[in-house]
Each structure stands twice: as C-alpha cells, then as structure tokens.
Amino acid sequence: MVKKFRLGTPFDTKAVTANIKSERISAFPLDLTQGERCVVMFSIEKNDMIFGLGEAVRGINKRGWVYESWCSDETEHTEDKRALYGAHNFIIVSGKKKFGLFVDFPGKIEWDLGYSKPSEVRITLDGNNADFYYIDGDSERDIVKQFRKIIGKSYIPPFWAFGYQQSCWGYSKQSDFTAVRDKHRKNNLPLDCIYMDIDYMERFKDFTVNKELFPDFKSFVSDMRAHNIHLIPIIDAGVKKEEGYPVYDEGHEKGYFCKNADSTDFECGVWPGTVGLPDFLNKNAREWFGSQYKYLTDMGIDGFWNDMNEPALFYSKTGLEKAKEKLKDIYTKEIDIWNYFGMRDALARIQNSMDDYSSFYHNVDGELVCHKDVHNLYGAFMTNSAGEYFEREFGKEKILIFSRASYIGAHRTSGIWFGDNYSWWSHILLNLKMLPSVNMCGFLYCGADIGGFNNNVTGDLLLRWLAIGVFTPLMRNHRALGTRAQEAYQFDNTQDFADVLAVRYRLIPYIYKTFRRCADEGDMMFRPLAFDYPDDKLACEVEDQLMLGEECMIAPVYEQNKSGRTVYLPEPMTFVKLSGANITSEKLGKGIHYVEVALNEVPLFIKENKKIPLAKPALNTAELNTENLTYI
Numbered sequence: 251m252v253k254k255f256r257l258g259t260p261f262d263t264k265a266v267t268a269n270i271k272s273e274r275i276s277a278f279p280l281d282l283t284q285g286e287r288c289v290v291m292f293s294i295e296k297n298d299m300i301f302g303l304g305e306a307v308r309g310i311n312k313r314g315w316v317y318e319s320w321c322s323d324e325t326e327h328t329e330d331k332r333a334l335y336g337a338h339n340f341i342i343v344s345g346k347k348k349f350g351l352f353v354d355f356p357g358k359i360e361w362d363l364g365y366s367k368p369s370e371v372r373i374t375l376d377g378n379n380a381d382f383y384y385i386d387g388d389s390e391r392d393i394v395k396q397f398r399k400i401i402g403k404s405y406i407p408p409f410w411a412f413g414y415q416q417s418c419w420g421y422s423k424q425s426d427f428t429a430v431r432d433k434h435r436k437n438n439l440p441l442d443c444i445y446m447d448i449d450y451m452e453r454f455k456d457f458t459v460n461k462e463l464f465p466d467f468k469s470f471v472s473d474m475r476a477h478n479i480h481l482i483p484i485i486d487a488g489v490k491k492e493e494g495y496p497v498y499d500e501g502h503e504k505g506y507f508c509k510n511a512d513s514t515d516f517e518c519g520v521w522p523g524t525v526g527l528p529d530f531l532n533k534n535a536r537e538w539f540g541s542q543y544k545y546l547t548d549m550g551i552d553g554f555w556n557d558m559n560e561p562a563l564f565y566s567k568t569g570l571e572k573a574k575e576k577l578k579d580i581y582t583k584e585i586d587i588w589n590y591f592g593m594r595d596a597l598a599r600i601q602n603s604m605d606d607y608s609s610f611y612h613n614v615d616g617e618l619v620c621h622k623d624v625h626n627l628y629g630a631f632m633t634n635s636a637g638e639y640f641e642r643e644f645g646k647e648k649i650l651i652f653s654r655a656s657y658i659g660a661h662r663t664s665g666i667w668f669g670d671n672y673s674w675w676s677h678i679l680l681n682l683k684m685l686p687s688v689n690m691c692g693f694l695y696c697g698a699d700i701g702g703f704n705n706n707v708t709g710d711l712l713l714r715w716l717a718i719g720v721f722t723p724l725m726r727n728h729r730a731l732g733t734r735a736q737e738a739y740q741f742d743n744t745q746d747f748a749d750v751l752a753v754r755y756r757l758i759p760y761i762y763k764t765f766r767r768c769a770d771e772g773d774m775m776f777r778p779l780a781f782d783y784p785d786d787k788l789a790c791e792v793e794d795q796l797m798l799g800e801e802c803m804i805a806p807v808y809e810q811n812k813s814g815r816t817v818y819l820p821e822p823m824t825f826v827k828l829s830g831a832n833i834t835s836e837k838l839g840k841g842i843h844y845v846e847v848a849l850n851e852v853p854l855f856i857k858e859n860k861k862i863p864l865a866k867p868a869l870n871t872a873e874l875n876t877e878n879l880t881y882i
Contacts, residue, residue: 251386252396257288258379261614261624263356264634265659266383268400279384280351288380290353290373298345299780299790300363300371301390304338304691305656305668307331310683310778310793312341312363319359321626321655323562323602325670325704327680332360335560335669336656337626338691340397342390343371344780350385350393356624356657377623390781391774394690398772402662404694405637406769407723410480411553411650411695412758413442413871414751416737417482417728422449423463424470430737431479437739440751440869443553443650444474445728446483454522455490457497457545471550478870482553482650483546487561487632488525491517497542501526506535508610508621516610518566520558527561530631531612531624539632540639547643553650554636555667559629560655562602568609569600629655637663652724658691665695665724673702673733678715678808679794685722686781686796689774694765697724706734709741710810713750713849718806720754720852721798723765723775746850749830752867753852756828759876760862764799775799779820789820801860807847814846823855826882831867833882856882 256272275282283289294300299311307329308315319337327334339353341361353359358376366372383400387393398404416430427444434441452458459467474481489498489507501507507515507526515526529535543554565573576596580589600606607625611618621628633653640649641663652665660666668684671677681698688696700719701707707729716738719725729736738747768775777797783789795805795817805817819840827834829851838855847853856862863879 252400253384255382255384257282257284257382260354260379260381261356261619263354263627263657263659265352265354265657266381266400267402267662270383270400272381278382284378286378288375288378290351290371290375290382292343292371293369294343294364294371295345295369298343300341300343301778301780302338302341302687302690303361304340304658304688304693305334305336305666305684306687307334307680308683310686311780312361314364314368316363316365317361319355319361319626321560321629321657323558323560327669327671327677335629335654336666336688338656338658338688340658340691342393342690344390344784348387348390348393350383350387350397352383352385352397352658353380354383355380356627357622358625389784391777394774395772397690398692401658401692403772404661404692404769405651405664406647406766407650407665407695408552408647409762410442410871412723412725412762412765414440414754415443415445415482415724415726416441417445417447417699417726418735418737419447419729419731420449421446427474427481431474431477433737433739435869437744438748438869439738439744440755440867441479442870443480443482443726445555445726446481448484448486448521450483453490454486455492455495455497456485457542468549475550478872480553480650481551482555483551485543485554485556485636486521487556487559487629488518488520488522488527490522491524491526498526501528501535501538504534504538505613506532506538508612509618510610516566518563518606519570520562520564524567527610528632529612530628530635531614531619533615535613536631536635537639540635543636543639544643547649552648556629556633556636556651556653556664559632559653560602560625561628563606565600566603566606566609569603569606573597573600626657629653630657630660633660633664652695656693661692661694666693667696667724667726668698670703670730671699673705673707673711673729673736675711675714675808675810677702678711678718678806681715681722682718682796682806682808683793685776686774686778689768689776694769694775695723697722697726699726699728701727701729701736703728703730704733707736709743710849712736712738712741713746714807716747716750717847717852718804718808720750720757721761721804723761725754743850749832749850750852752830753828755868755871755874756864756866757862758871758874759865759879760799763863767799779803783820786820788818792818801857801862803855803857805853805855807853813848814844816842816844817855818842819855822858824858826854826856827851828854835882
C-alpha cells in the first residue's frame, strides 16, 4: 500500500503520475522534524539492509555510508564520493519490517544510512517542502512494483538499440566513422550504432554539423543506414552565445535561458565557451528546445545522447572574475606553500560551484525559482523535452534517447548511462552493482561505458567487461580523447571479441522480451539475490551476482588475471558458457563452486525447469532472425 504525506508546498517534479490523496503529515510513520531543513529519522536493526538510490557508488546494500542526491558532474567514481549524475530518491528498508520510501524533493538531500550512527537513518532535506511516499509490501520486489506503478511505465527504445554500439570522443570526420564500420565488418564483429561526440558539431554548437568535415551529412547518414548503422549524435545542455547562431538568437530573444536575479541571461562556460542554459523548467522553453532536434531528425538521425546536463559548469562569468581577483591578490604576496594551494584552488573551485547554482533562476509559470532548489530536475527536464517531442512527432519506440543526469520521472522518456567511469577492474563490479538500483527507480534502458571512459584499457579488461555488457540493455563501448583505442579490432586475438559479441546477438530475443515484460509489469530486469532468496543469509550478502529475469543468474569475472571465479548457487542451476556459436553446460547443485571461464566465454546460470531462447549469430539487428530460435 502506498501512502502519500505532503509537507508544505512541494514543487511539481512530475515524478509521480498516479493521483494519490495526501494524508495528514502528522500521521507520517517515521520521525519527522520540520524547520528550515526537514529531517526524517528512523532506527534500523543490526541485520537490516537498505537498497536503492539508483546511480551511486559502493554496494547494492547501501547501509553504512552517507550519500547525497545532487546531480553532479563527477568524473571520479571512487568509494569516497557521495553523489554522481542522478538523483534517485527511493530506498527500501529490508528487515523484519519491509518498507519503501520515496522523497519527492528536487533539491539536495543527504542520506545518512547508518554512517553517523550504525542503528539510525537520518535523511536531511535542504528545504521544507516535499512529498513523501511510504510503501508497505510483502517483499522488496512487491514494494518496487508498487512504486513503479505510481511513477509510470519505463521508456522502451527501438529494437535496434539493443545491438552493440561503438563510441569514442575523437571520431570527428566521415572517414573515422566509415573506418569503424568497415573494420567491424572485416573482423566479423557485430555492430548497430556509432556515436558522434562533440567533434561533429560546428564549434561545439548544438544542432549544427561541421560542413567541412561532413559536406553532405544527410547523404552520409543515409549511406550508413544502408549499411545498417545508426549514427547517434550528442547534444549538450549549454547553447553557445553567438550572434547569428539561430538557436542562441531565438532562445535569447524569447527569454528561454535561465536568468540572473536582475533578469539578464545567466552565462557560464562549457565546451563552446560562453553559453546560455535553456530553462527546461519553463514549459515554453522546453517545447522550443525539444523542437530543435528536428534539424537532425530531418537528416535521418534517430538516436541521441544528452550530456553535460546536471548542468555541468566549467565556470560562470562571475566566478571567473572572482578567481582572477583572488589570483591577483595572491600573486602580489610571497608564494609559500599555502599561497600555492590558494592559487591552485582559486580556479579548481569555480567548476560546478554551489555559489553559481544558487545565483540563477527559472521561470516556472511566471514565478522565479532559484536553481539550487530544483537542481536535480534540470537534466531530467532536458531529456523530457526531447522525449516528449519525439513521441509527438514519431510515436513511441522510434527514437533512441538517453541522458547522463536524471531524476525519477525521466525514466518514462529516456534511458541513462552511468557517466565517465574508468578503465578499472573495480568499475566492472560497480557497473554490476548499479543495475538493480537504477532498475528499482524505473530506469531499465541503462549501461556503463564498456571498457571505461577514462584511462587505458587492456584487452582482457575489455573482454571481461563485454561479458557483463552482453546482458545490459545499453551495450556501448566508449572512451575519452587521448586514451588508448579500445575498439574490439584494436587487440590481438580479435576472434575472442567476435565470440563474445556474437553471444549478445544470440541473446537479444531473450533480453528484449525480458526488458519489455519488466517495462509492462513495473518489474526489475536485474535483482539482488536477496530479493529472490530473502531467507538465505549467504545469498543476501552476495553482491557480485545478480538475478536476470525469471530464468537466470549472472556472475561475471571482474578481476585481473583470473581464469574463473567462485559463485554461490542458492538453488541447483545449470552452468552455461556461451562463445560464438558454441555452448557448454554443466548441472551444479546448491552451494559454492569455482567455475572456469575463458576470456572468449560468457558465463550464465539457468534455474531448474527454465529455458532461454537463442538466435543464430548476426552482424546487426536488421539481420537477426528472431523467429527460428533454439532453447537452452
């Protein structure tokens, strides 16, 4: 049962679609302290677990750390971080008593989940206007389904978006893209999409194409589609300030950019230099920005990824001036170690500054709203502007769209990816642990940058990462400019990569069917073992294995120089290894087993009396035969 409790006059985040009558806040079942900041507190028992918060570091069980809901341009996904790109304010407390709590509040929230006091949860809102949804249920999965029912159905992308996808910040001219296409085909490596990072634009301006690099972009898009390749361009939040640039001129003229307190446009610096930030909380501005995608869809583009939309601020005009003054002041003094640190920090601290987030405003139905009070909605509303436009113009399931920043509610119009990770073995495991948490919050179309965005990948790391990516709806290999090339054909033993990617296409009918069922039923594709085996203590503590759908368990190898791994089976299962067209299987009983997995194999565990379909290998989804399936 879902109960709603309203405190003050909350901002309409559009996260919840169900019409639920509010009960008296005095009847809220948890301890709630009102004031300038609202605080929710409750006790937890020694063995209670806490699940949720979507995209976050550390474990599936979130107990013992302090997190923040504050969409952050955070490139260091290390264990000390409290916030990443999404604000997913939903948790489940699992113990003798099970309940879910969704805090619908678009400003900053601190979630102290037994960090300050091991027996206490303290949730602190940076404000005092919020809706609280308290959910009783028979099980964790039941609570998730109740929650997903009130927030609406998850976004479903086109079928081809389940194919393998290659990206790189650095593909800039047509020959870069055709080379990726041709080398995949030459090496028998499946591929459906190639991504276009900021280099395709004219000086990083949204909704432009560099005509020197792409003299006939529409024909190029058409030619790639003839080869069954979809091009997926990036769109950033900031619009370059430049007279004569139609998008900026129209946005400025119609007042569609966020404002300073004096009603002038708030200006900050990101990739194009000085930009205006579209006011996505303004309905008219949102519709205007969404319609700008037409420039690219008219040329045949049918997929996009939205970035830099926390929003990321390299600097603001005001912040940069303050830093300059600070540097001048320090420069006149004798430089000791403390002044050196002061010089270093003067510039470092202007990026994504809270002073800046507190200084600009949105126009919401004629009322000015300070950005910091609604910060977590910015990226979600940007992506909603695109998703709503696509649905109006093309219908559902026609356009691929996913975002870096997100808030619950955006799951209805887009997917997400997990941002700028690293080529670290530990980030394979982090990828795995994020999957059930974001599924809980409605984001089903999701995945990490396979191989890692930052640093330099190795062939074995990429193969092991691909083996988990085989199961994630978004399967994209992406890296940063200046890092080691990580297309599958760049490494020795390319056949190993072909074997793993072939498995993805063999599994697409199963993955797609499972995805659609979970979207229709408000279920999770990926679940902690604790959800399915709550009475099995060992299963409840396992965090490097996940249940997939109703049939399977996945347990990837995520450590360097390992020929296999130890797994715990909470019931008898069949251990299956898939590689290209090859299948090996072995029945295993309940308990702990060591299983060997070669670099070109994908491990999978199928429950008793269950089966999964397999297609024949294909080089893209257009060639995939989804009718003549075999079963294992």
